[in-house]
Amino acid sequence: MSTRRIFLRDSALAMVGFGAAPAWMQRAVYAAGESRRKKILVTIFQRGAADGLNTVVPFREKAYYALRPLIAVPQPGQSEGALDLNGEFGLHPALEPLKNLYQEKLLAIVTAAGSPDPTRSHFDAQDYMESGTPGRKATRDGWLNRLLPRDASVSPVRAISIGPGLPRSLRGASSAVALNTVQNFRVRDEAAGMALQSMYAATQDTELSGAGKETFEALRLLESLRAQNYTPANGAAYPAARLGASLKQIAQLIKSDVGVEVAFADMGGWDHHTNELARLPNMLREFGSSLAAFAQDLGDRMADVVVVTMSEFGRTVRENGSGGTDHGHANSMFVIGGPVAGGQIYGKWPGLNQEQLYEGRDLAITTDFRNVLGEVVTGHMGLPNVGKIFPEFQAAQARIGLIKA
Amino acid sequence: MRRNQLHLFFAAGAVLALVHLGDAATAWDKKLKSDEKVQHALNRLAFGPRPGDMDRVKKMGVDRWIAQQLEPSKIAESAELTARLAPLDSVRMSMGEMTAKYPPRQLIRAFTNAKAKGRRNAPAMTEEMKANLERLASAERPRGLRDMAPETRREALAKSAPQLLVTSELIENKLYRAVYSERQLEEVLVDFWFNHFNVYLNKGLVRHLTTSYERDAIRPFVLGKFKDMVRATAEHPAMLVYLDNWQSVDPAAVENMKRRAKRAGFDVPKRARGLNENYGRELLELHTLGVDGGYTQKDVVEVARCFTGWTISGVLNDPRFQFVDRVHDKGEKVVLGRTIAAGGGQNDALEVIGIIAAHPATARFISRKLAQRFVADEPPQQLVDRMAATFTKTGGDLREVMKTMIHSREFFSEGAYRAKMKSPFEMVVSAVRAVNADVRSAITLSQSIDELGQPLYRKEEPTGYGNTSADWVSTAGLLARMNFAVALTQNKLRGVTVEPTSLPKDPALAFGSPEFQRR
Numbered sequence: 001m002s003t004r005r006i007f008l009r010d011s012a013l014a015m016v017g018f019g020a021a022p023a024w025m026q027r028a029v030y031a032a033g034e035s036r037r038k039k040i041l042v043t044i045f046q047r048g049a050a051d052g053l054n055t056v057v058p059f060r061e062k063a064y065y066a067l068r069p070l071i072a073v074p075q076p077g078q079s080e081g082a083l084d085l086n087g088e089f090g091l092h093p094a095l096e097p098l099k100n101l102y103q104e105k106l107l108a109i110v111t112a113a114g115s116p117d118p119t120r121s122h123f124d125a126q127d128y129m130e131s132g133t134p135g136r137k138a139t140r141d142g143w144l145n146r147l148l149p150r151d152a153s154v155s156p157v158r159a160i161s162i163g164p165g166l167p168r169s170l171r172g173a174s175s176a177v178a179l180n181t182v183q184n185f186r187v188r189d190e191a192a193g194m195a196l197q198s199m200y201a202a203t204q205d206t207e208l209s210g211a212g213k214e215t216f217e218a219l220r221l222l223e224s225l226r227a228q229n230y231t232p233a234n235g236a237a238y239p240a241a242r243l244g245a246s247l248k249q250i251a252q253l254i255k256s257d258v259g260v261e262v263a264f265a266d267m268g269g270w271d272h273h274t275n276e277l278a279r280l281p282n283m284l285r286e287f288g289s290s291l292a293a294f295a296q297d298l299g300d301r302m303a304d305v306v307v308v309t310m311s312e313f314g315r316t317v318r319e320n321g322s323g324g325t326d327h328g329h330a331n332s333m334f335v336i337g338g339p340v341a342g343g344q345i346y347g348k349w350p351g352l353n354q355e356q357l358y359e360g361r362d363l364a365i366t367t368d369f370r371n372v373l374g375e376v377v378t379g380h381m382g383l384p385n386v387g388k389i390f391p392e393f394q395a396a397q398a399r400i401g402l403i404k405a
Numbered sequence: 406m407r408r409n410q411l412h413l414f415f416a417a418g419a420v421l422a423l424v425h426l427g428d429a430a431t432a433w434d435k436k437l438k439s440d441e442k443v444q445h446a447l448n449r450l451a452f453g454p455r456p457g458d459m460d461r462v463k464k465m466g467v468d469r470w471i472a473q474q475l476e477p478s479k480i481a482e483s484a485e486l487t488a489r490l491a492p493l494d495s496v497r498m499s500m501g502e503m504t505a506k507y508p509p510r511q512l513i514r515a516f517t518n519a520k521a522k523g524r525r526n527a528p529a530m531t532e533e534m535k536a537n538l539e540r541l542a543s544a545e546r547p548r549g550l551r552d553m554a555p556e557t558r559r560e561a562l563a564k565s566a567p568q569l570l571v572t573s574e575l576i577e578n579k580l581y582r583a584v585y586s587e588r589q590l591e592e593v594l595v596d597f598w599f600n601h602f603n604v605y606l607n608k609g610l611v612r613h614l615t616t617s618y619e620r621d622a623i624r625p626f627v628l629g630k631f632k633d634m635v636r637a638t639a640e641h642p643a644m645l646v647y648l649d650n651w652q653s654v655d656p657a658a659v660e661n662m663k664r665r666a667k668r669a670g671f672d673v674p675k676r677a678r679g680l681n682e683n684y685g686r687e688l689l690e691l692h693t694l695g696v697d698g699g700y701t702q703k704d705v706v707e708v709a710r711c712f713t714g715w716t717i718s719g720v721l722n723d724p725r726f727q728f729v730d731r732v733h734d735k736g737e738k739v740v741l742g743r744t745i746a747a748g749g750g751q752n753d754a755l756e757v758i759g760i761i762a763a764h765p766a767t768a769r770f771i772s773r774k775l776a777q778r779f780v781a782d783e784p785p786q787q788l789v790d791r792m793a794a795t796f797t798k799t800g801g802d803l804r805e806v807m808k809t810m811i812h813s814r815e816f817f818s819e820g821a822y823r824a825k826m827k828s829p830f831e832m833v834v835s836a837v838r839a840v841n842a843d844v845r846s847a848i849t850l851s852q853s854i855d856e857l858g859q860p861l862y863r864k865e866e867p868t869g870y871g872n873t874s875a876d877w878v879s880t881a882g883l884l885a886r887m888n889f890a891v892a893l894t895q896n897k898l899r900g901v902t903v904e905p906t907s908l909p910k911d912p913a914l915a916f917g918s919p920e921f922q923r924r
Binding site: 047048119120121122123124163164165166171177178179180184185186187188189192193195196199200203205207208209211212214215218219268269271273274320321322324326327359 | 648649652653654656659678679680681682683686690691696702705856857858865866867868874875876877878879880881882883884885887888890891892895911913914917918919920922923
């Protein structure tokens with residue numbers, strides 16, 4: 001059952017002759033009346049539970065090396081060693097591009113963060129994180145959708161995700177657009193497209209008429225971008241794999257000033273129950289270089305942008321019997337952008353000794369993921385009411401301080 | 406909001422009014438008219454009607470058609486299907502035959518490496534196999550595959566990229582059967598149960614095991630006993646690789662073996678060997694009890710212990726299930742409060758399968774999932790309860806559970822009618838059936854399904870694809886559906902031909918329409 005197709009959004013754009021207006025005028029609609037450029041939030045979901053302990057390595061922990069004799073990342077200075085950040089934590093060597101962002105103070109890291117619900121089910125944990133209500137399955141909409149006011153004059157592409165389906169985070173009453181690529185966002189037969197548009201507008205199937213309206217509005221708006229051969233700026237080179245391709249699309253949309261405020265991208269394949277030593281570095285290389293290319297491509301525009309990464313839970317501290325790790329608890333989160341108080345590692349470190357572990361096996365959570373997202377929502381997006389986005393959540397008294405004042 | 410619960414209309418003066426058409430309980434009581442009933446049966450228990458199907462089913466009677474569909478082995482297959490399946494030889498091969506004729510890349514690599522290092526302990530194989538591997542190791546990827554006729558393409562792939570041939574035939578097999586098989590319900594169920602016990606084609610060796618997995622571990626059981634399907638999937642090399650159980654061993658047993666080997670003067674490799682809880686968890690969460698089925702983290706570990714030693718022999722050249730007792734955890738285990746005595750060997754896991762297959766949580770979980778596929782996104786609880794009761798009473802007889810569901814008042818009710826969104830696979834296949842297209846190559850159809858958001862055999866997560874409208878309604882998905890309708894009806898799909906005479910008026914609109922997206 002869907003709650004997202006509610007017709008509260010009678011487009012003001014239609015009144016200014018939306019379909020007929022030239023591209024520059026359409027864009028001007030979103031630029032006009034704004035005293036400043038839009039604040040933009042990009043969220044990235046690492047599906048499958050990424051191994052946070054081999055991503056942000058606690059290299060002073062004896063227990064880390066004792067429990068991971070085969071797969072631990074060596075200490076800084078050793079061959080293939082961690083990239084030292086602050087004398088305590090280091091990045092996996094495949095994340096070299098992110099170390100640069102950290103040094104430029106664009107990247108902040110929160111360790112031991114996550115969802116307090118004890119589930120080790122991928123599905124449930126992703127669902128809880130995306131709904132923003134751990135432990136509560138009845139929540140219909142996603143946290144990113146609740147962030148979007150049901151405003152009449154917003155851009156049809158204010159909320160976008162890259163890929164064929166709309167992620168749980170963006171489902172809900174406000175419209176959100178899923179697109180595979182900007183180039184292919186069209187109906188290949190124009191006459192059929194027009195006729196289908198009227199058909200979807202007229203149908204009594206509310207769910208599909210809502211989706212149809214969103215589709216054709218977004219299609220009009222993106223028309224002028226489709227022909228563009230997008231070249232990233234500042235020599236940024238995106239990896240060809242999915243996250244790189246997704247972030248490239250997002251960068252193009254942001255720079256085209258079509259009104260994007262919230263963007264979402266997925267990167268799957270983190271569920272490394274076996275042979276992590278061979279599999280994780282490639283994943284991290286793609287992850288790190290995609291993020292770095294995005295920051296480089298956006299350049300000055302990063303002043304308006306915050307990127308947050310998350311994964312449903314972490315992985316066991318102890319490596320398993322197949323050179324991998326099983327489902328764990330806490331993870332680390334990356335927060336990147338101009339407004340970020342970067343170059344620091346946040347979060348109370350709970351330790352890895354036996355008595356410090358969650359249920360005797362996993363990294364404990366000391367920062368609720370909603371505190372991280374909440375600070376981005378208030379500090380960056382400027383929404384005072386976090387309670388609306390994370391209902392029933394008591395934010396921690398002490399702020400983490402992720403966003404610069 | 407379900408469309409038949411809410412109607413939106415514009416009254417004079419453009420006043421938007423919401424009219425509630427009675428509550429959900431009554432919609433489940435309202436019977437369908439006889440034409441609607443026929444159409445509903447063909448949309449839910451088949452992949453939609455072909456021209457003439459409505460009349461045929463009406464004539465023989467819906468109930469008789471359903472009874473036939475529930476006994477697929479007694480339905481003769483169509484010549485259209487047999488002719489299309491005939492050239493797909495890999496879909497009839499055992500895993501051993503397949504690796505011999507169409508070896509996986511891993512085997513080609515292992516062969517080349519072993520040869521380069523002058524090793525002689527490569528897996529036993531015939532001279533013919535060796536010659537084949539030799540050829541393949543130096544073969545170049547063929548060009549112009551897209552433009553080749555199906556037979557030429559098949560030959561080119563066999564000579565140079567057998568892994569692509571295997572995948573291609575697997576997908577062709579699925580699409581030809583869905584479009585042309587007379588055993589429609591069986592095909593619908595194979596799609597459902599494969600997705601329930603999902604494996605991912607692109608994980609290691611799974612590619613070469615999936616053909617057998619679907620044919621030998623899923624298809625024979627879709628109207629049989631649920632427990633048999635759990636066991637067949639648990640033992641199948643595709644599942645053993647996909648959820649890593651083939652590598653899961655008792656750590657203590659491995660330590661002992663290492664100590665003995667050291668004493669005897671062997672080099673002990675530093676390779677990790679021990680427990681892997683991946684399969685144990687998904688077996689409980691996704692295959693049987695459901696995430697709320699009342700198991701704990703402790704149960705996950707205990708189940709994993711029971712399954713230690715369930716592995717594969719002849720991994721690269723002739724994969725088969727094998728139980729290896731010396732790496733099996735011999736201790737006592739407690740699963741869901743039931744003690745499994747020490748020393749049970751292979752029976753430990755069989756006992757686990759027995760316990761969870763007969764568990765009331767499994768009856769509820771499976772019944773609800775079936776009702777969600779066949780009835781509605783939010784199926785009535787009463788119906789699910791009745792199905793679960795049948796499940797329990799019959800020892801998990803899936804044909805009986807299906808009968809309880811199909812013969813329920815809810816199944817042929819207004820509450821269910823056109824309430825489901827078609828998955829991309831269902832949308833594409835139903836459109837192809839509706840225009841009676843002549844499909845000579847299924848590759849373009851498969852690519853269309855990718856674009857609609859459901860790459861076949863390539864759902865990476867063990868959850869499989871979702872089954873509700875929220876999973877399939879999106880702007881990108883809608884555009885892809887419209888574009889598929891355009892391409893199909895304008896004969897722009899390579900290898901798929903539509904006779905203009907079999908097209909409805911405004912064909913692209915007919916299949917791109919909101920109505921056609923529902924079943």
